[in-house]
Amino acid sequence: MDFPEEHRRNVERLLRTCKELREEAEKNGLTEETLAEMLAEIRRNQRTRAEFSGEEYAQYRREKAQEFLRLREQISAEAAANGLTEEILAEILAER
Numbered sequence: 001m002d003f004p005e006e007h008r009r010n011v012e013r014l015l016r017t018c019k020e021l022r023e024e025a026e027k028n029g030l031t032e033e034t035l036a037e038m039l040a041e042i043r044r045n046q047r048t049r050a051e052f053s054g055e056e057y058a059q060y061r062r063e064k065a066q067e068f069l070r071l072r073e074q075i076s077a078e079a080a081a082n083g084l085t086e087e088i089l090a091e092i093l094a095e096r
């Protein structure tokens with residue numbers, strides 16, 4: 001069976017990566033059992049990512065954006081409460 005060149009390259013890259021990971025693990029004293037557990041975790045995570053629908057991913061991105069905006073507002077409020085002004089911030093940034 002002939003596979004497209006892109007698939008062959010992906011498999012070769014994956015095999016090289018696996019070999020490098022195994023060598024690194026052995027060098028750091030990881031056992032086969034630990035390595036197998038790590039690979040199983042990676043596979044579980046990959047399956048989870050693959051199960052996101054487009055709608056779920058869009059919702060996830062919206063939630064993360066909202067979380068970032070809330071964090072930004074919290075940091076701004078704390079900075080203002082501690083006396084940081086736009087002028088002081090401009091001076092700090094100008095020094096860099």
